[in-house]
Amino acid sequence: MNLKQQEKYFHHLLETKDLKTLKSEAKDMNEADLAEILEDFNSHDSLLIFRMLPKDLSIEVFTYMTPSQQIQLVQSVTDKELQELLDDLFLDDRVDLLEEMPAGLVTKFLSKAPAEERKLLNQFLQYPEDSAGSLMTIEYVSLEPEMTVKEAMAYIKENGMKKETIYTCYVVDERKKLLGFVSLRDLVIADPYEKIEDIMLEDVVFVETTEDQEEIGDMFTKYGYLAFPVVDREHRLCGIITFDDIMEVLEDEATEDFHRMAAINPSDEDYMDETPMDLAKNRIPWLLILMISATVTGSIIHHFDTLIGEFIILTSFIPMITGTGGNTGSQSSTMVIRGLATGEIEWEDMLPVMWKEMRVGLIAGTFLAIVNFLRLVFLTSTSFTVALTVSLTILCTVILSKLLGAFLPITMARLGLDPALMAASFITTIIDSVVLIIYFSIAGMILLR
Amino acid sequence: MNLKQQEKYFHHLLETKDLKTLKSEAKDMNEADLAEILEDFNSHDSLLIFRMLPKDLSIEVFTYMTPSQQIQLVQSVTDKELQELLDDLFLDDRVDLLEEMPAGLVTKFLSKAPAEERKLLNQFLQYPEDSAGSLMTIEYVSLEPEMTVKEAMAYIKENGMKKETIYTCYVVDERKKLLGFVSLRDLVIADPYEKIEDIMLEDVVFVETTEDQEEIGDMFTKYGYLAFPVVDREHRLCGIITFDDIMEVLEDEATEDFHRMAAINPSDEDYMDETPMDLAKNRIPWLLILMISATVTGSIIHHFDTLIGEFIILTSFIPMITGTGGNTGSQSSTMVIRGLATGEIEWEDMLPVMWKEMRVGLIAGTFLAIVNFLRLVFLTSTSFTVALTVSLTILCTVILSKLLGAFLPITMARLGLDPALMAASFITTIIDSVVLIIYFSIAGMILLR
Numbered sequence: 089m090n091l092k093q094q095e096k097y098f099h100h101l102l103e104t105k106d107l108k109t110l111k112s113e114a115k116d117m118n119e120a121d122l123a124e125i126l127e128d129f130n131s132h133d134s135l136l137i138f139r140m141l142p143k144d145l146s147i148e149v150f151t152y153m154t155p156s157q158q159i160q161l162v163q164s165v166t167d168k169e170l171q172e173l174l175d176d177l178f179l180d181d182r183v184d185l186l187e188e189m190p191a192g193l194v195t196k197f198l199s200k201a202p203a204e205e206r207k208l209l210n211q212f213l214q215y216p217e218d219s220a221g222s223l224m225t226i227e228y229v230s231l232e233p234e235m236t237v238k239e240a241m242a243y244i245k246e247n248g249m250k251k252e253t254i255y256t257c258y259v260v261d262e263r264k265k266l267l268g269f270v271s272l273r274d275l276v277i278a279d280p281y282e283k284i285e286d287i288m289l290e291d292v293v294f295v296e297t298t299e300d301q302e303e304i305g306d307m308f309t310k311y312g313y314l315a316f317p318v319v320d321r322e323h324r325l326c327g328i329i330t331f332d333d334i335m336e337v338l339e340d341e342a343t344e345d346f347h348r349m350a351a352i353n354p355s356d357e358d359y360m361d362e363t364p365m366d367l368a369k370n371r372i373p374w375l376l377i378l379m380i381s382a383t384v385t386g387s388i389i390h391h392f393d394t395l396i397g398e399f400i401i402l403t404s405f406i407p408m409i410t411g412t413g414g415n416t417g418s419q420s421s422t423m424v425i426r427g428l429a430t431g432e433i434e435w436e437d438m439l440p441v442m443w444k445e446m447r448v449g450l451i452a453g454t455f456l457a458i459v460n461f462l463r464l465v466f467l468t469s470t471s472f473t474v475a476l477t478v479s480l481t482i483l484c485t486v487i488l489s490k491l492l493g494a495f496l497p498i499t500m501a502r503l504g505l506d507p508a509l510m511a512a513s514f515i516t517t518i519i520d521s522v523v524l525i526i527y528f529s530i531a532g533m534i535l536l537r
Numbered sequence: 538m539n540l541k542q543q544e545k546y547f548h549h550l551l552e553t554k555d556l557k558t559l560k561s562e563a564k565d566m567n568e569a570d571l572a573e574i575l576e577d578f579n580s581h582d583s584l585l586i587f588r589m590l591p592k593d594l595s596i597e598v599f600t601y602m603t604p605s606q607q608i609q610l611v612q613s614v615t616d617k618e619l620q621e622l623l624d625d626l627f628l629d630d631r632v633d634l635l636e637e638m639p640a641g642l643v644t645k646f647l648s649k650a651p652a653e654e655r656k657l658l659n660q661f662l663q664y665p666e667d668s669a670g671s672l673m674t675i676e677y678v679s680l681e682p683e684m685t686v687k688e689a690m691a692y693i694k695e696n697g698m699k700k701e702t703i704y705t706c707y708v709v710d711e712r713k714k715l716l717g718f719v720s721l722r723d724l725v726i727a728d729p730y731e732k733i734e735d736i737m738l739e740d741v742v743f744v745e746t747t748e749d750q751e752e753i754g755d756m757f758t759k760y761g762y763l764a765f766p767v768v769d770r771e772h773r774l775c776g777i778i779t780f781d782d783i784m785e786v787l788e789d790e791a792t793e794d795f796h797r798m799a800a801i802n803p804s805d806e807d808y809m810d811e812t813p814m815d816l817a818k819n820r821i822p823w824l825l826i827l828m829i830s831a832t833v834t835g836s837i838i839h840h841f842d843t844l845i846g847e848f849i850i851l852t853s854f855i856p857m858i859t860g861t862g863g864n865t866g867s868q869s870s871t872m873v874i875r876g877l878a879t880g881e882i883e884w885e886d887m888l889p890v891m892w893k894e895m896r897v898g899l900i901a902g903t904f905l906a907i908v909n910f911l912r913l914v915f916l917t918s919t920s921f922t923v924a925l926t927v928s929l930t931i932l933c934t935v936i937l938s939k940l941l942g943a944f945l946p947i948t949m950a951r952l953g954l955d956p957a958l959m960a961a962s963f964i965t966t967i968i969d970s971v972v973l974i975i976y977f978s979i980a981g982m983i984l985l986r
Contacts, residue, residue: 335757346794364900422795422798448817456825517860
């Protein structure tokens with residue numbers, strides 16, 4: 089049975105009130121699949137199924153739910169159930185949930201939590217959103233340098249169930265300073281009587297609590313590690329970030345780039361959960377800025393009124409020329425923006441990239457100009473001079489758009505701004521103006537001779 | 538010392554021929570960092586440093602290099618060194634390298650490999666590129682159901698060094714059929730005399746050898762597992778895919794989407810490694826298609842020549858109107874394309890999405906139309922009728938572009954085509970035509986009354 093069929097089957101079981109079968113079916117399912125299925129049930133039915141699950145499974149399913157699913161569930165369970173649920177979550181999941189929950193519920197929950205825990209949670213809630221501090225968990229295994237491998241294994245056996253990962257264990261001194269790490273693989277393979285300090289690796293790659301999640305995502309991609317330790321300014325171990333927490337971050341960061349490149353203010357919400365008003369709010373500002381910037385192109389055209397009045401035919405090529413400029417420019421800017429995001433392109437590469445784009449522009453521009461010229465002269469009734477004007481404009485347009493498409497994003501990045509802002513929409517508006525000036529200047533030179 | 542400083546220091550040590558210090562510095566470095574630094578040395582120096590590294594480290598560094606770095610290195614080492622290097626790589630890395638290597642080198646290497654190994658490598662090289670088969674490795678731990686935990690641990694201790702991961706172990710019967718899995722964590726915590734079949738989990742999420750890497754990437758994001766088993770059609774275990782192999786895939790897939798959305802044919806090469814001619818080849822086809830499609834807009838404008846001749850002022854609003862249409866449409870199409878890619882939006886969501894986009898269009902369109910109308914009437918000398926024409930066009934444009942931006946990508950996906958093709962560039966060209974017809978029709982109705 090695939091997921092869709094399973095979902096239909098669950099609906100059927102609910103309708104026929106065969107809750108016993110439902111319960112036994114659900115308990116054997118994968119937690120991620122269950123969370124996905126529950127998303128399509130109404131809140132009443134979804135709570136009903138959720139309550140049927142064995143305790144351990146229900147916690148797992150909960151952590152796989154989307155934030156909006158979680159909030160909906162949290163708001164429908166009893167206070168006692170909520171308390172139990174929260175107690176069983178790993179600290180990082182608990183913090184995530186508290187960050188999403190309505191303020192009233194958070195206060196209520198925190199007021200009931202033991203003092204020690206309240207202090208800890210408050211501290212976590214204070215880390216900036218999207219920082220290592222807010223992503224990390226404190227459920228890690230820490231070992232002492234003097235332990236033997238055997239002692240370490242016994243310690244892990246005793247405490248491992250409560251830890252988010254036991255595959256990378258961190259070695260700290262008595263003041264919690266991070267000394268090194270040892271993988272469970274090394275522990276399993278090592279001689280039981282060796283000392284941890286003799287087998288640990290001291291070359292630890294770590295992040296600081298204030299590090300931004302985008303950087304951390306890049307580190308996971310670069311190093312391919314399971315987890316990174318998070319340290320404070322005194323190099324004391326505060327927590328760890330595991331790879332499964334970062335998979336979503338990587339996806340979210342890419343989504344953010346996609347949206348910003350399409351001139352949408354990024355939002356943390358899922359598309360399907362947002363109201364039309366929220367969506368409109370994220371989109372209107374840029375549309376407005378771009379619409380008003382486009383008046384520049386309007387006044388450029390206005391400026392050449394006399395020329396256009398004489399040669400109305402020039403008007404009909406405007407969309408093709410600005411379109412080609414926009415497309416060419418956004419090809420280059422997209423390549424460069426993505427290269428900057430993955431770390432392949434840096435400020436130092438400015439000149440080589442510009443040089444490369446210029447050559448690409450020369451090749452592509454010449455090709456397009458020739459095709460365009462032949463098409464206009466042989467397939468349409470366009471005059472030779474107009475065809476020449478349009479084709480020369482295309483050549484200049486393509487080269488210039490390629491250069492701007494490379495130059496602007498790298499410059500933005502250098503200024504500490506997000507290069508994604510220089511993507512398709514924005515760059516198109518800039519290129520439109522430049523290209524129209526070129527077009528009418530060439531037209532003036534050729535046609536008014 | 539950060540990486541840049543380290544790199545400069547290495548350059549300095551090479552210049553002063555202090556190879557001893559260089560050697561001792563390099564051997565303590567992280568393998569991913571070393572690979573990154575070596576990228577900026579010329580092939581002679583990079584080989585020199587590479588040869589100084591202890592054997593184990595040099596293999597690690599090699600796996601972190603980019604394909605073009607690897608090929609360069611492979612072509613400069615001696616045959617004997619190449620043989621040793623290849624022997625020490627895990628099978629999946631070896632297959633990756635062979636796939637990238639020039640055909641001559643591959644044949645030479647394969648002819649020297651033992652028959653058994655040659656057969657295996659040939660089999661791997663036959664899996665379609667980007668399929669689970671070509672990504673997987675065969676260095677996994679497989680256990681038998683009748684083993685005790687203690688026996689399993691002894692087996693892992695014995696064989697673990699040669700395996701890509703030991704954190705997830707797979708349980709197979711005598712015919713290699715996949716029965717279940719057990720994590721090293723469970724093994725460590727379990728009673729030593731329990732049987733594997735009693736503690737293993739039977740609900741294994743697996744992939745088939747033919748599965749595409751994009752799907753596999755989504756599964757890692759969804760389930761958050763360390764590894765997935767790969768099975769053939771008879772459900773026999775063929776290999777495993779680990780999360781570190783997929784991190785790069787996820788990045789590459791996102792890059793591919795970015796490029797396709799900017800109307801660039803995706804390429805496997807890194808930007809900095811491609812020649813201007815290659816880059817131009819990936820970009821020209823779409824530029825050409827888009828340029829020629831734009832003649833439709835040209836003939837629409839041509840069709841309204843008389844109207845334009847009478848009201849030349851209409852011309853100056855063309856870029857603003859088509860620009861706003863393009864930007865609005867690409868906002869919607871980007872959101873929808875990304876939603877389709879992350880699995881949030883499906884074919885079934887077509888109507889809700891269209892309905893949502895229509896309301897967003899109504900809100901944003903009304904707002905933009907009003908701002909535009911007020912600006913034209915009060916801040917410029919535009920006549921009331923022209924301002925009305927332009928503003929009404931903007932309202933219709935925004936609503937229509939939102940609808941098309943949602944409709945086209947979902948339809949593409951439904952037809953089994955890549956929805957990313959319906960991104961900014963392409964959708965802009967379609968919207969341009971539609972919007973110009975609306976513009977001139979409204980203008981005709983209002984101005985020619």
